[in-house]
Structure formats: C-alpha cells, structure tokens
Amino acid sequence: MSTAQAPPSDLAPRVLSNDPDDHETPHGREEEWRFTPVAKLGDFFESGQRGSVTATESEFVTMTPAEADPSTVEKDAHWVASDLPSALARTNATSIVSISIPAEREVDDIVVVDLTGSEKLNYGRIEISAGAFAKATVVLRLDMTTDVSGIVVTDVADQADLTVLALYDGPRTSRHVWQWATTVGRDASFLGLAIALGGSIIRLQQNVRYAGPGGSAELLGAFLASDEQFQEFRIFVDHNEPHCVSNVVFKGALSGAQAHTVWIGDVRVRREAVGIETYELNRNLLLNDGPRADSVPNLELETGDVVSAGHASATGRFDDEQLFYLQSRGITEELARQLVVRGFFVEVLDKVTDADLRRDVIRRIEERIGMDAIEQQLTDVDA
Amino acid sequence: MSTLQITDLHASVVTDAGETPILKGVDLTVESGRTQAVMGPNGSGKSTLAYVIAGHPKYTVTQGSITLDGEDVLDMSVDERARAGLFLAMQYPIEVPGVSVSNFLRTSATSIRGEAPKLRTWIGEVKEAMAGLQMDGAFAERNVNEGFSGGEKKRHEILQMSLLKPKIAILDETDSGLDVDALRVVSEGVNRFQEDSGAGVLLITHYTRILRYITPDVVNVFAGGRIVETGGPELAEVLEADGYERFADLAKA
C-alpha cells in the first residue's frame, strides 16, 4: 500500500495510509481522538471476523469484489485512509459499493442507496464518482441495525454537480465510524449533507480537497443527540487550489444529561490557494441542562490573499423569550419547543432542494422531536 | 361582554440580583368595546404590567389579582391565557428564526380556535388582514420578526391580533417606531378590529400621538408602578402640553 507524505500543517491528518500497520491504535489521548469514547470502539481498532456493507445494484449502483477492482490501486495518494478504522475498512472490505454517474449525465431522480451489513460489525467501502458535467443527488441511507466502520471516497469531476446526503437514522444501539474523503474538480460543486439522528455512537471524519481551481464544497450537517448518544463531526477542508469556495454549516440540537456532540472544523488555506472563500459555522442548541457540546473551529491561513475567511461557533440554551412569544399566541409549550427546534434546522434543511427528500428528512427529525401531532392536525384539514 | 379586572396588583421582576418590586398596587378594569389608555414616563412599569397580564415568567405577582370574566388569570399558563382571550401586542416582539410567518400564524390560529382553519378560507383571511394593514404578501414567507423593521414588527403584531380575535387586547407601545403613514394604517387596523369584534383594548403608550387616531374612553397616568391619575381623553392633552413632570412626586408617594 502506498504511504503518502503528510503535508506540514497542524490541521492535516498526521498519517495517510491504507495500511493499518501504519496507524497507531488510538488510546483517547491523541488530539484527533480526545473527545471520542474509544473504550467503546475497541473492535473498530482490531482486525477480526467482519462483514461487508452491501447495497442493491441499480442503474448507477454496482457491487464489485474488492480484489478484482482495479481502483484498489490509488488514484490519488492524498485521500487514502487518515485513521486506523478507515484503513482497516479500506483494506479488509471484501466488496465495494460503487455509485458512478457517467460524464455529462444529468440524473433527475434521486439515487437512493440503502446500505446494509450482515455481521455485528461491517466494513463499508463506498466509492462515489460524478463524471465531468454530470449532475446528481445521491442519498446514502444508513438505517442500519449493525455497526459499521467505513470509508467513502467521492470524486467530483470537472464541472460536475454532486449532492450526497448521508442519513444516519439507525437504532440507538448501532455504532458508526466513517471517513469521508472528497475531491472536488475544477469548477465542480459538491454538497455533502450529514443528517445524524440515530445510533449510539456516530463519528464522521470528513476530508475535502480540490483537484482544480473554481471548485465549491458545501458541507452541511444537522444532528440531534439525546439520551446517551455520542456524535462527532470532524471536518478538514484543504484549500489547495486557488479561487475555490468552502462553506461548512453544522447545527445540532442536544437534550438529556448524557448526550455529547463534538464538532471540529479544520480549514487549511495553503499559500497557493489565493482568492478563496471559506466560512464555517457550528451552532448548538441545548434543549435542557446537562448535554455537552464541544465545538472547535480552526482556520489556518497561509496566504492573506483571500476573498473571505471566517468562522463562527456558538452553543446556546433554548431561548425562553421565543417560547414566551409563541405561547402568548396560544401555542402550547411543547409545540412551541418543537417549532423552535425545527426552525433551528431550517438553514440546513433548505439546502435539500428536492421537495420529497426534504420532506422525508424533516419527517425523520420531527419524529425524533415528537412533532407529528400538530402536523397531522394541519394536513388532515388540507386533505 | 368580557371584563379584565386587575385589583391591587403588585409584581416584582426576578433577576440574578434578586427581586425588585415594580408594580405597586394597580387597579384597572378593561371591558369589551372600551379603550383604556395607560400613559406614563419611561421605566414607570407599563410593559411590566403588560407582561404580568400575559404571564411572562420573569415576573412574579406578590399581591393582588387578575381575572377575566371571573376566571383567575394568574392561575393560567401563558398559552392558556391566550386561549382564554387575552392578547399582547409586544413593545419588542421576539425573533423566532426558521419559523415562517405563515406557519406561525396558522399554528397560532389552530391553537386559539381549537381546530385548524380550512386552508382555502384561511389563505383568504390572511390576505385580507394583510391588505388591511398594507403589508406585502411576501411577508408571510419571512421568518417571524427576523430582520423586520420596527414598523414591520408592529404591523405583524396587529396582524396577529386581527386573526386571533382576542376578547381583550393589550397594545404595548404599538405606536413607537411607526412613521405617520404607518401609524394611521395601524391605528385604523386597531379601530376596525375593535368595531368588528367588540374587544376591549388596553392601549399603553408614552406619547399622545396615537390618541389622535384611537380615541380612548379613559386615560390613566401611570407612574412609579401604579395609576396616579385617571380622566377622560382631555387628560391626554394636558400631558401633551405639560409632560409627566407633575406626576413625578405622586410616583414617589
């Protein structure tokens, strides 16, 4: 396996290699693991009897045995595994789920991919590619009952326009550790949406780089953590090309004394990345006392010659004045809370342009915050 | 016929620093079809009175009572008070990000009326109410109070009032932040609402300007947390000419 030289940056992954032996086993003291409950992920750091994540084949979706696939040879050494679980997944997955949108193909229907696993813990190896000038929306549905250690490699070719929505909505017992590595081509657009609702542990390392100038990457997230859920989102945007754009918006709502979320937004702007625009935002809404939300934005600017570069991070209590205002219009406290929570996510959900998909995502969020009652009342009358 | 009866009301604001008494014995009756003006200097406790009636959690009532048609208002939650027929047009309306005006209005109307209004008639109802206040239809798609100008906020409050049709409406400085044209439009909206519904209005204001458009039956001067003088509309003219200075001593009493 190829080992790439880690670039000299505080924010870049320290080790990039698909060979699990090149990665040390995390203990929890390492910078990139210090928030994660590593003790609950022991099996993610060891080889063993694992299954592989599969999907049903369709027009754009194929399953290939990992050995037979020529792309096992690295196209791009930069985006190999950046940690041990993804290196294990990359090396040991026995099959690859490939989602390929041919060049110049504009796909109107959403490409829905339901991922499933057979064993208690499964390796997931997903490869998504959009050819030049292609346009598509892919939904990865991770309603899985099993645990997954996975790696998603996404390649957006020149001027392609790709949206990938990953929906983590499995039962409260499942654990997910994923690395998602995306390369954005010249003048291409990538919209990555992570919607995290289920699972006991979700850890998502999302790495983005550009393969040419003029690319745009939007990374959005909406997460809802309650009870004992742990959710961690680590973003690394490597501005390695000029005149590119990155926009990161992650919003989380937390409730319950044990809920814990982590958002790390690392953006590196290299010396050659002149004329770029970058903005990252994390906002967390604490619905009651107790939950913990860690939020760390890091912006590393190696050039001052940028159009704009900024970040913002805020974690706040539920605003009682909003509640009072809504209640003073006859709305019950419970419904007022739900309205405020839904409103909080609107900024992210509005980016889901497909109406049916947006409705599905909103419905899932509302189920989590118990909002069905009034909606039902309203739609019954409209029918 | 509805009556909001406020008797010997004492209330304090609760802050981290402790409790500070603000209302010091307010007696006031607001009845259907009638308009009570409450006028007073800055910081005299006018908004506190409005908030206490609406049930804002920051204030505690230490003495006295508020009833609506004999029912104990102080015993009701904020939303119960609204459903009982009380409405407060706020001096500083609150932004609710991500909640559209149209969704907010329909959810409120559903809560107040006890059933969701039929979509078709509802759309007509909202359009008409907005037109009456010279509000653009695009307004409905914006988020509640987010980025609204001062005047837009006040129109939006009166819009809600006309759709929710309370028995008793409390208007806290609805005139502030309005230019002359807007003041006329909003005042006409209030008058129309009162004519159509016969509601009682408690009109809180610092300036006499709005009283040229909305004629009060009674004018109360509020100072130091209580009503210090009561009279007819002519009292407003005295205030216009002399200001609140001569009530400063009464307030301390």
Ligand SMILES: Nc1ncnc2c1ncn2[C@@H]1O[C@H](COP(=O)(O)OP(=O)(O)OP(=O)(O)O)[C@@H](O)[C@H]1O
């Ligand atoms: N939430 C609060 N926290 C601290 N002090 C408060 C609070 N609400 C009111 N007060 C204090 O109580 C007093 C009365 O305030 P209130 O807002 O009721 O006056 P007002 O008559 O409405 O004034 P204005 O004409 O400026 O609107 C003021 O001294 C004010 O500072």
Ligand SMILES: [Mg+2]
């Ligand atoms: Mg006031």
